[in-house]
Structures are given as C-alpha cells and as structure tokens.
Amino acid sequence: MSKATAIILAAGKSTRMKSEMPKVLHDICGRSMLSYVIEACRGAGVGRLVIVVGHRKDDVIAAFADCDDIVWVEQKEQKGTGHAAQMCKDALAGCEGQVLCIAGDMPLIRQDTLEQLLAENARTGDAVTLATSVLDDPTSYGRIIRDNANALSAIVEDKDCTDAQRKVCEVNVSYYCFDGKRMFDLLDNLSNDNAKGEYYITDTVADSLKNGWGAGAVAAVPPEDAMGINSRADLAVVARMMQGRIQNRWMDQGISIVDPSSTWIESDAVIGKETTIYPFTFVGRNAQIGDACRIGPHAMISSGEVIASGTIVCGSSTAEANV
Incomplete structure (x- = not known):
C-alpha cells in the first residue's frame, strides 16, 4: 500500500489570538504548534504533507524551509475548512491513496491516533472516516450520531441538537481520513448555503452516506487531546499539557x-x-x-x-x- 498523504489546514489568522504572527507558529514548549502536527503525521507513516497557508504564508513557509516532504498550497480567501481542502486538488492530482485532513492548530494530536484512523479507514473502505473523542462536557462540539447498529449516521452541530442528541458525549474533533479516489467528488459537491457562506468539510460525511460510499467514525482521540487553540488562554493550557508529556517522558527514562x-x-x-x-x-x-x-x-x-x-x-x- 502506498503511503498516505496529509492535508494540514494552517491558513487561519485567528483574531482572538491578538497577534500578527500566524497562529500555527506560536510557541509551545520551544516549538511551533504546527511542528507537532507535522511530527505526528510523519510518525504515522505519512509520505507527503500538503499544507494550506494563507495569513502571512511566507512566514510559515520559511519556518519549514528545510522540509522537502511538504507541498505548500495557498488559500487566498478564507471560505471554510472545505474550501481550504478544495485548494489542494491540483497538488493531489492522481492521488488514489488515503488522505488525512487535520487542523494545524491541534498540537496535542498523537501518532497513535492517526494510525488508528488510517487503519479504520482501510478496514472499512469508507470514503471518509472520522477520529472522534468522548468528552465529559461535549458543549460546543458537533455530536456523533449512531444508528442501532452503532454505525455513523450523522454529525449534528451543537446549536442544532435536540435535547436527546445534546446528551451524546461522542464528538467530532476534526480529524478526517478520506479515500483519495472519492475525496474530491465529495469536496466538489460542498455547498456554501449556510449563515456564513462557507464550505464545511464536515458536510462530506452526509454526502458520502447519501451516495452510498460509506462514512465511519472511530473513537480514537483521548479527551485531553481534543483541544484546539483559539486564544492565548488556550495556548497556555495546551502548553502546560504538552509540558506534562515532556516531563513524563523524561521521568519514564x-x-x-x-x-x-x-x-x-x-x-x-x-x-x-x-x-x-x-x-x-x-x-x-x-x-x-x-x-x-x-x-x-x-x-x-x-x-x-x-x-x-x-x-x-x-x-x-x-x-x-x-x-
């Protein structure tokens, strides 16, 4: 089997960070948050990285100038996660293997999680597979809705949940694995008919199920890894969590x-x-x-x-x- 490809979404500015620096270059324990995502992908056997950049793209590219396994793709307008992935179509022309799609602002991501996601997608042959997390407090996250056979049937955003759905603790944390043969069929069919006028990668799940191509979910993300970074306060929390990993590794040695x-x-x-x-x-x-x-x-x-x-x-x- 050919090595997987990974799309890393790193184009956002994040106004809540109150910084001109690209969010993905902010420091966590001496390294940029993006470097942790790249490391996890490489550890999971990814052969090629396609990184979507936008805000101050030259700064991001310069920070990884010595990496010959990265293809850089520009998203000139911020039109959602689905739009960012669509920008990679030319870079992935002819790709028929597995394609991970993950956010660059989730540095707590682990190699083991990505390995489980790739394995589950290969096992099922679904067009898209999600790695999910089970949280004590799932507020604000999209809920993973399963049918009586425990198969994925829908992702329902928090604001759209019924009272029963709001009690579901399994959530979408935006780790995706696509079958490269179907990925752009799904992405090209996305609609921006929503309040923000954006294209959401989440919508590929419903489309894949509707077309009979399959969509699945595996609860592979530890709860403590589900946190992304949208503010300086988030940055401090994640840095402390990463510090705990570093210290535990040394004490284990x-x-x-x-x-x-x-x-x-x-x-x-x-x-x-x-x-x-x-x-x-x-x-x-x-x-x-x-x-x-x-x-x-x-x-x-x-x-x-x-x-x-x-x-x-x-x-x-x-x-x-x-x-």
Whole structure:
C-alpha cells in the first residue's frame, strides 16, 4: 500500500489570538504548534504533507524551509475548512491513496491516533472516516450520531441538537481520513448555503452516506487531546499539557523531577541518566545535560547550552555558554 498523504489546514489568522504572527507558529514548549502536527503525521507513516497557508504564508513557509516532504498550497480567501481542502486538488492530482485532513492548530494530536484512523479507514473502505473523542462536557462540539447498529449516521452541530442528541458525549474533533479516489467528488459537491457562506468539510460525511460510499467514525482521540487553540488562554493550557508529556517522558527514562509544577523543560532538550532536576528550573530547547547532574533549584539552562556529566548547577542563569 502506498503511503498516505496529509492535508494540514494552517491558513487561519485567528483574531482572538491578538497577534500578527500566524497562529500555527506560536510557541509551545520551544516549538511551533504546527511542528507537532507535522511530527505526528510523519510518525504515522505519512509520505507527503500538503499544507494550506494563507495569513502571512511566507512566514510559515520559511519556518519549514528545510522540509522537502511538504507541498505548500495557498488559500487566498478564507471560505471554510472545505474550501481550504478544495485548494489542494491540483497538488493531489492522481492521488488514489488515503488522505488525512487535520487542523494545524491541534498540537496535542498523537501518532497513535492517526494510525488508528488510517487503519479504520482501510478496514472499512469508507470514503471518509472520522477520529472522534468522548468528552465529559461535549458543549460546543458537533455530536456523533449512531444508528442501532452503532454505525455513523450523522454529525449534528451543537446549536442544532435536540435535547436527546445534546446528551451524546461522542464528538467530532476534526480529524478526517478520506479515500483519495472519492475525496474530491465529495469536496466538489460542498455547498456554501449556510449563515456564513462557507464550505464545511464536515458536510462530506452526509454526502458520502447519501451516495452510498460509506462514512465511519472511530473513537480514537483521548479527551485531553481534543483541544484546539483559539486564544492565548488556550495556548497556555495546551502548553502546560504538552509540558506534562515532556516531563513524563523524561521521568519514564529515569530522570528525577522533584517538583514538576515548578519545572519547565522545552522540547528537544537532552538529559542524561540519573540526573535530578530540582524546583524552579528551566531547561531550554536543545540544551544538553549530561549524566548524574544536579540542576537547580532556581537554575536556568539556556537553549543549546551543554552541561557536562556530574555538574551541579544551583541558583544560576547562563546564556549561550558551555559548562
């Protein structure tokens, strides 16, 4: 089977961020949020990335200039998620394999989730498959409605739900996998006959069911991963969640972090075995800490800094230095 392709939607400005910077370039633990989405796609075996850009597109493209597996597509007008995917038609000409379509502002996405989504789509042969999440509080999300056989029958937006549908906790979090042979049949048939005059990728589900091409859903997204970023407050919440993953990974590898709540370790730092990180410590991106070190309390290890094995760093702040 040929490798899958992924469309990543990264064209939006997000006025709620109150920033001129493209939303997908905002920093989370030393890396842009878009970089996490790209990493998850590559980890799941995606062979080609098609990234839709718009607002300050040159900045986004420049941030990934060394990536030769990315095709850039411009969405000049913001007309909805379906319209953004439609812009990829030429880039995907002749594509008959699986095509993921996901948002660039959901950095908590995991490789395992995408692998499950691809596997379910391959198993069923449906024209479109969604990865869904089950939330304690599904307010504001589109509900996944299933029939008596537990098959997907509809997605109903929160504002349109009946009282019974509003109690459904399985929701759409906008992870899609399409059969490349059917994808643009579905996208080309989208209508913008709605209050905002936009084309919504969600509508491909109803169209696929109507045409007998199949649409399915697999509850593969952990609840904590379902959060996208639309504001600075969201950014802070997601960064803290990502920080938890980073710290747990290091502790699983035998690194002691005395107080995780007062410690911050950026992405791509390297920490040697038997090292202990004490409270109120910051470790920057690409810092290299050797074995059996004691870092902190009150230490700042700058990005790219190298700390030799056996070093004790306490109450210090260094920048662009080797120890």
